[in-house]
Amino acid sequence: MSITINYNNMMAHKIGDKGFTWEQIVATKKQAIQALKTVQANRGLGMQGWMQLPHADKAEISKIKKTAKQIAKSCDYFVVLGIGGSALGPTAVFTAIKHLYFNQLPKKVRKAPQFYVIDNVDPERMNALFDIIDIKKTIFNVVTKSGATSETMAQYLIVLDMLKKELGDGYKDHIVCTTSQNRGNLIKIAKEEGFETFYIPDGVGGRFSELCPVGLLPAAVEGIDISAMLKGAAHMDRICKKADLKSNPALITAVLQYLSMKQGKNISVMMPYADSLKYIADWYAQLWAESLGKNKDKEGREIDPVGQTPVKALGVTDQHSQVQLYANGPFDKVVTFLEVGSFRGDTDIPQGCPDVPDVNFLCGNTLSTLLTNELFATRYALTKAKMANYTIKMDVVDEYHLGQLLYLFEMQTAYAGELLGIDTYNQPGVEEGKNATYALFGKKGYEAKAEELNNAPQDNQEYII
Amino acid sequence: MSITINYNNMMAHKIGDKGFTWEQIVATKKQAIQALKTVQANRGLGMQGWMQLPHADKAEISKIKKTAKQIAKSCDYFVVLGIGGSALGPTAVFTAIKHLYFNQLPKKVRKAPQFYVIDNVDPERMNALFDIIDIKKTIFNVVTKSGATSETMAQYLIVLDMLKKELGDGYKDHIVCTTSQNRGNLIKIAKEEGFETFYIPDGVGGRFSELCPVGLLPAAVEGIDISAMLKGAAHMDRICKKADLKSNPALITAVLQYLSMKQGKNISVMMPYADSLKYIADWYAQLWAESLGKNKDKEGREIDPVGQTPVKALGVTDQHSQVQLYANGPFDKVVTFLEVGSFRGDTDIPQGCPDVPDVNFLCGNTLSTLLTNELFATRYALTKAKMANYTIKMDVVDEYHLGQLLYLFEMQTAYAGELLGIDTYNQPGVEEGKNATYALFGKKGYEAKAEELNNAPQDNQEYII
Numbered sequence: 061m062s063i064t065i066n067y068n069n070m071m072a073h074k075i076g077d078k079g080f081t082w083e084q085i086v087a088t089k090k091q092a093i094q095a096l097k098t099v100q101a102n103r104g105l106g107m108q109g110w111m112q113l114p115h116a117d118k119a120e121i122s123k124i125k126k127t128a129k130q131i132a133k134s135c136d137y138f139v140v141l142g143i144g145g146s147a148l149g150p151t152a153v154f155t156a157i158k159h160l161y162f163n164q165l166p167k168k169v170r171k172a173p174q175f176y177v178i179d180n181v182d183p184e185r186m187n188a189l190f191d192i193i194d195i196k197k198t199i200f201n202v203v204t205k206s207g208a209t210s211e212t213m214a215q216y217l218i219v220l221d222m223l224k225k226e227l228g229d230g231y232k233d234h235i236v237c238t239t240s241q242n243r244g245n246l247i248k249i250a251k252e253e254g255f256e257t258f259y260i261p262d263g264v265g266g267r268f269s270e271l272c273p274v275g276l277l278p279a280a281v282e283g284i285d286i287s288a289m290l291k292g293a294a295h296m297d298r299i300c301k302k303a304d305l306k307s308n309p310a311l312i313t314a315v316l317q318y319l320s321m322k323q324g325k326n327i328s329v330m331m332p333y334a335d336s337l338k339y340i341a342d343w344y345a346q347l348w349a350e351s352l353g354k355n356k357d358k359e360g361r362e363i364d365p366v367g368q369t370p371v372k373a374l375g376v377t378d379q380h381s382q383v384q385l386y387a388n389g390p391f392d393k394v395v396t397f398l399e400v401g402s403f404r405g406d407t408d409i410p411q412g413c414p415d416v417p418d419v420n421f422l423c424g425n426t427l428s429t430l431l432t433n434e435l436f437a438t439r440y441a442l443t444k445a446k447m448a449n450y451t452i453k454m455d456v457v458d459e460y461h462l463g464q465l466l467y468l469f470e471m472q473t474a475y476a477g478e479l480l481g482i483d484t485y486n487q488p489g490v491e492e493g494k495n496a497t498y499a500l501f502g503k504k505g506y507e508a509k510a511e512e513l514n515n516a517p518q519d520n521q522e523y524i525i
Numbered sequence: 526m527s528i529t530i531n532y533n534n535m536m537a538h539k540i541g542d543k544g545f546t547w548e549q550i551v552a553t554k555k556q557a558i559q560a561l562k563t564v565q566a567n568r569g570l571g572m573q574g575w576m577q578l579p580h581a582d583k584a585e586i587s588k589i590k591k592t593a594k595q596i597a598k599s600c601d602y603f604v605v606l607g608i609g610g611s612a613l614g615p616t617a618v619f620t621a622i623k624h625l626y627f628n629q630l631p632k633k634v635r636k637a638p639q640f641y642v643i644d645n646v647d648p649e650r651m652n653a654l655f656d657i658i659d660i661k662k663t664i665f666n667v668v669t670k671s672g673a674t675s676e677t678m679a680q681y682l683i684v685l686d687m688l689k690k691e692l693g694d695g696y697k698d699h700i701v702c703t704t705s706q707n708r709g710n711l712i713k714i715a716k717e718e719g720f721e722t723f724y725i726p727d728g729v730g731g732r733f734s735e736l737c738p739v740g741l742l743p744a745a746v747e748g749i750d751i752s753a754m755l756k757g758a759a760h761m762d763r764i765c766k767k768a769d770l771k772s773n774p775a776l777i778t779a780v781l782q783y784l785s786m787k788q789g790k791n792i793s794v795m796m797p798y799a800d801s802l803k804y805i806a807d808w809y810a811q812l813w814a815e816s817l818g819k820n821k822d823k824e825g826r827e828i829d830p831v832g833q834t835p836v837k838a839l840g841v842t843d844q845h846s847q848v849q850l851y852a853n854g855p856f857d858k859v860v861t862f863l864e865v866g867s868f869r870g871d872t873d874i875p876q877g878c879p880d881v882p883d884v885n886f887l888c889g890n891t892l893s894t895l896l897t898n899e900l901f902a903t904r905y906a907l908t909k910a911k912m913a914n915y916t917i918k919m920d921v922v923d924e925y926h927l928g929q930l931l932y933l934f935e936m937q938t939a940y941a942g943e944l945l946g947i948d949t950y951n952q953p954g955v956e957e958g959k960n961a962t963y964a965l966f967g968k969k970g971y972e973a974k975a976e977e978l979n980n981a982p983q984d985n986q987e988y989i990i
Contacts, residue, residue, distance in 0.1 A: 068984040082987075144845030160653035164629065169656075180842045181899075182800040183872045183892040188625035191634075208883040211841060214874050214895055217888065221875040245881045266845070309990045326857050327792065327834050335647040346846035353850025367854035369792050371836055376676060377645045379958065380609030380731070381811035382835075385818025387954030389832035392791050406648045409679050410686040416710045418673040421968040423682065427648040430679055434646075437961030440978065444957060489852030492909060493844060496902030503886040513905065519533040522547075525774045 062299065063464045065309045067450040069439065070316050070394075075446040078391050080319055085305065085312075088479075092315050093303050095478035099471075100301060107485035108474070109263020113271035114293035114467060121287060124273060127256060128280030131173075131236070135199040138173040138281050139189070141215040142203035142274075145266030146238075147179030148346050149466075150278040152339040153270065156462050157284045160335055172283045173199075181211045186218065195219070195234070196226055203238040203274055205260045207246025210497065238273050265485055267347045270466055285459040292463025300471040310471035313450070317472070318479040320394045320448060321368055328368040329386070332398035333375035333435045336457050340398065344469055345370035351473045353489065354482040366480050368394075376434045383438060387445045395449040397439060398465075400457055403428045527764065528929045530774045532915040534904065535781050535859075540911040543856050545784055550770065550777075553944075557780050558768050560943035564936075565766060572950035573939070574728020578736035579758035579932060586752060589738060592721060593745030596638075596701070600664040603638040603746050604654070606680040607668035607739070611703075612644030613811050614735030614931075615743040617804040621927050622749045625800055637748045638664075646676045651683065660684070660699070661691055668703040668739055670725045672711030675962065703738050730950055732812045735931055750924040757928025765936040775936035778915070782937070783944040785859045785913060786833055793833040794851070797863035798840035798900045801922050805863065809934055810835035816938045818954065819947040831945050833859075841899045848903060852910045860914040862904060863930075865922055868893045 072079045103111045131138065140150050154175055159165055163174040178189060200219050204212040216235075223231035232254055239246035241259040250257045258273035269275065271293055276286045300310040317328065328348060330341040353367030373382050375397070386395060407427040413419040422430065442449050452468075454461040477484025499509035537544045568576045596603065605615050619640055624630055628639040643654060665684050669677040681700075688696035697719055704711035706724040715722045723738035734740065736758055741751045765775040782793065793813060795806040818832030838847050840862070851860060872892040878884040887895065907914050917933075919926040942949030964974035 064989060066984060066989045068988045071985070071988055073982060073985065143842060147842070148846065159656070160650050161657045164657045179845075180800055180839065181892045181895050183868050183870055183896070185625050185800040186872050186892060187870045191624070192626045192629045206883075207881070210884075210887060210895065210899075211845075213878070213884040214887050214892060217874050217877045217884070218872055218892075220877060245878070245883055249878065249881065306987070307990060312990065326855055335645055335650045342846075349847050349850035349854075353852075353854035355853040365853060365855045367850050369834075369836060369850060369854070369858065371834060374645065377608060377612070379955065380644075380676075381613065381807075382814050383958065384952040384954040385814040385832050385834060387818075387957065388820040388830060389814075389818035389834070389954075390791060390830045393834065403648050405652045407651050407683055409682050412682045412685060413678070413710070413714065416672070416714065417969060418671075418710055419675075419678040419682070421963070421966050422675060422679050425966065427646045427651060427679060427683075430646050430675065431648070433962050433965040434675075434958070437965060438958045440961050440981065441954075441957035445954070487849040489849040489854075489906075489910070490844065492852065492906035493848060493899070493903045496905050497898050498886070500898040500902060501886050501890065504882065516905065517538060519531060520536070520538065522771070523533045523536055524529060524531045525772060525777065 061455050062295065063309070063461060063468060064453045065313060065450060066453070067312065067316060069443045069449045069451075074443055075448060078446040078448055080316070084319065085315060088315055088319065089305060091479060092305060092311055092475070095314070095475050096303055096308070096311055098478055099474045104263065107263050107265055109261045110265070110268035110271070110470060111297070113264065114290050114297050114463070116290060121276070121290070124258065124276050124286065125280050127236075128277060131199050131281050132283065134233075135173050136167070136197040137193040138175050138199055138201065138278065139193065140177040140201045140203060140278055141212050141219065142177070142201075143179045143209060143211045145269045145346060146203035146212070146274050147177045148339070148343040149270030149275040151177050152343040153275060153279050153284060153289070153462060154282060155339045156336045156457055157279075157459060158282060173281065175278070175282055178215060181214055186215070190222075195222055199234055199236060201236045201238060201278060202246065204246055205240045205244060205266065207239055207244040207249065213245075236277070238277060267350055268470055270343070271463070288459035289463035292460040293467035296464040296467040296471070300468065310468055311475055313472045314475035314479060316450065317368065317394060317476055321366065325392055325394050325448065326368055327371055327393040329371045329373055329382075329393050329395040330398070331373040331375050331378065331395055333431060334398070334400045334403070334457060335374070337398050337400070338374050340465065341372035341374070343466075345372055347469060347473050350487050351477055351484045352480060352482065354480070356483070356488070357481045358483050363481075366482060375438065376431055379434065379438055383442075386442055386447055391447065393447065395442060395447065397435065397449060397451040399435060399451050399453040401453060401455040404457070526920050527760065528774070528926060528933060529918045530778060530915060531918070532777065532781060534908045534914045534916075539908055540913060543911040543913055545781070549784065550780060553780055553784065554770060556944060557770060557776055557940070560779070560940050561768055561773070561776055563943050564939045569728065572728050572730055574726045575730070575733035575736070575935060576762070578729065579755050579762050579928070581755060586741070586755070589723065589741050589751065590745050592701075593742060596664050596746050597748065599698075600638050601632070601662040602658040603640050603664055603666065603743065604658065605642040605666045605668060605743055606677050606684065607642070607666075608644045608674060608676045610731030610734045610811060611668035611677070611739050612642045613804070613808040614740040616642045617808040618735065618740060618744050618749060618754070618927060619747060620804045621801045621922055622744075622924060623747060638746065640743070640747055643680060646679055651680070655687075660687055664699055664701060666701045666703060666743060667711065669711055670705045670709060670731065672704055672709040672714065678710075701742070703742060732815055733935055735808070736928070753924035754928035757925040758932035761929040761932040761936070765933065775933055776940055778937045779940035779944060781915065782833065782859060782941055786831065790857055790859050790913065791833055792836055792858040794836045794838055794847075794858050794860040795863070796838040796840050796843065796860055798896060799863070799865045799868070799922060800839070802863050802865070803839050805930065806837035806839070808931075810837055812934055812938050815952050816942055816949045817945060817947065819945075821948070821953070822946045823948050828947075831947060840903065841896055844899065844903055848907075851912055852906055856912065858912065860907060860912065862900065862914060862916040864900060864916050864918040866918060866920040869922070
């Protein structure tokens with residue numbers, strides 16, 4: 061079954077002038093079809109290598125699975141060292157598919173190594189990790205395309221040193237690299253050291269990398285069915301090619317978000333109603349923010365800054381945190397609900413509190429009914445308050461539907477970027493911060509930046525309390 | 526030492542016309558002082574009972590500590606059943622103070638029970654919890670002021686049933702209630718059952734409840750120094766009373782956020798640079814969103830909707846996810862950096878990669894230097910891009926500074942609500958969803974709502990893909 065999208069609550073018949081008529085949507089049809097054609101024409105070219113990932117070579121997938129099996133057998137802990145897309149994708153998929161307290165299950169129940177993603181350079185986090193893993197029983201997956209990601213390479217240096225001290229020459233078996241095949245530092249290091257290595261295709265950027273070895277290797281190590289994920293993505297790819305607003309889910313959601321941005325809705329809330337999908341919202345937040353937050357057009361000309369700010373929410377939990385704002389606050393948001401048709405297990409709410417009608421009405425139902433009813437009710441309330449929202453529904457959370465979902469969001473992002481006329485795949489805005497970091501460390505070549513930092517206007521002590 | 530606030534990067538001398546001159550700030554001085562006077566005059570009254578919490582009765586704190594000690598001794602798992610403020614505060618404080626993988630440490634290292642907060646009714650989460658705890662060795666803390674919170678009471682019913690089946694009459698020792706002393710369902714149930722009970726003062730709403738037993742009991746069970754937390758909060762209370770923009774941190778940040786909202790900055794990003802403070806951003810998100818997201822003034826008259834949308838980010842991690850948008854996207858945000866002066870432990874980055882200058886420049890430094898330099902550089906880059914930001918710095922993450930921080934945000938919220946002229950303490954926007962949920966369950970008294978739901982406009986199948 062396919063994921064379905066219900067966007068009635070984006071439309072004028074539901075939310076009046078906060079929504080759209082079909083005529084308003086059709087007015088962008090020409091532009092939308094052009095965006096689709098451009099995106100599809102560039103499939104596999106430039107930074108659109110990610111569009112080919114669902115159709116990966118079977119031999120490559122077999123290699124990943126085979127190595128993953130060996131890794132799973134040979135270690136008790138599998139630790140991803142990566143940041144950004146290298147961390148968010150693996151975390152999202154692991155959380156979606158595996159037990160919600162996986163690392164705390166006994167080994168024989170887990171049947172796969174404990175799983176950690178270390179995506180920060182907080183020393184307290186790093187030290188805490190070493191308190192609970194045995195590095196002699198750990199395999200570290202170092203993930204960086206360029207091998208120049210400071211955070212990941214700092215982690216690599218720390219881990220390498222520890223492994224050498226603990227294991228002597230045996231350290232080589234404890235590091236697996238996922239990096240560019242053709243350039244950068246890590247491939248050079250990996251070859252010299254003889255580390256097992258997987259490749260990130262040139263045309264695949266971090267935030268579009270979940271369906272290449274960046275995401276597939278960790279998933280396969282944990283016993284997740286990566287073939288089903290790719291199959292789901294390939295299915296979604298077929299649907300998202302259609303030059304038709306009424307049957308192409310990525311194209312219609314891109315258009316709806318684009319029109320909403322034009323209306324001044326600068327916030328995109330992603331609200332899954334399932335703990336398992338919580339980190340899908342984090343993964344989407346990077347994809348949407350880094351791809352669309354731009355102040356130059358594709359030709360490099362300055363434009364008024366664009367880009368919605370993604371907000372992560374979780375149903376029902378955040379009904380008790382964010383929904384007051386969503387219901388009564390400004391009309392500056394589009395809420396995307398992620399709904400799950402049926403859960404993998406349920407819990408009965410037993411009889412009790414016969415004298416407390418405020419509680420007793422729940423008895424005899426199940427938790428999933430409570431959650432589903434609350435989603436229905438919250439969606440109803442937001443719609444009644446004329447707050448734009450739509451629902452993406454997946455029948456079940458499994459690898460196949462997850463592959464569909466990830467690819468749907470990637471295609472939506474590609475189409476939205478094209479509609480905005482920006483470069484979806486660059487991230488020039490992070491260069492300034494990177495360069496300033498290099499300058500602070502006295503890195504060669506950044507003397508001018510160091511000088512600039514020295515000459516920057518000083519803080520006025522009057523504005524410090 | 527006090528927390529310091531540096532708001533230079535909100536000012537025109539740093540970010541030009543995206544910031545403020547001192548004259549612009551002073552223009553709101555009268556209004557700000559009036560807001561302060563109103564808030565202070567209502568200390569302890571109505572829903573401002575939270576302002577008295579830092580000055581709690583010593584006997585009450587002693588009782589919490591004593592019971593907490595007994596709980597810690599008598600169980601291996603301590604599980605909070607609560608949602609909203611009852612969950613967010615305990616999670617934020619636990620994560621800030623305790624080991625980052627606390628639950629996975631051996632018992633003799635932990636010296637306190639494993640700690641879980643179940644703040645959703647996702648059946649997969651509930652089942653997963655029961656897979657890893659032994660309920661015979663678990664104490665459940667049921668937290669709801671009214672005892673009518675459907676999610677928490679559903680959890681209570683499930684747990685009660687399981688405990689009775691496992692332990693017979695012994696179940697009574699496994700439930701501790703935190704609820705209203707005077708009204709509601711849970712106090713009634715607790716008295717009938719003879720459960721140990723702590724009280725939530727009448728004038729303390731969920732999002733302002735961390736410094737009452739809602740937060741203090743779980744913290745004390747885990748060995749967190751709640752007296753130091755309260756001492757920090759009391760210190761901040763003294764500072765935040767001052768009728769002076771230049772020396773009152775809560776008043777100046779409230780004014781800066783208020784003026785930013787007037788400028789159209791409808792997004793408040795909270796970005797701690799420390800894994801330990803990650804969930805402070807979640808706690809703040811509820812406090813800020815539910816308090817300020819309103820469409821009626823204090824007198825109940827309709828106004829244009831107000832309220833910034835809080836966004837949670839984590840440094841340095843989200844530099845690789847959100848900072849592109851923050852640097853190049855629309856000028857619709859205020860970024861609050863949370864900086865830590867010194868970490869509780871550090872990690873050296875050892876020598877290595879001598880032939881790779883892109884990596885080698887890091888060697889001989891520490892992770893905390895890398896993190897601190899990246900914060901400096903990111904802040905510099907955002908300021909250069911004229912993106913409004915300010916920094917809250919705490920010397921160390923400990924109970925005393927944490928108490929300061931929590932109370933600072935509460936006071937800032939109180940002042941901001943007053944400046945906006947809204948009721949900071951209500952949440953009328955969630956009623957519609959609650960009532961619709963009741964109607965879906967066929968709860969008595971909600972027949973009209975059920976009828977309304979039945980008659981709501983149907984979804985048009987044309988808008989479903």
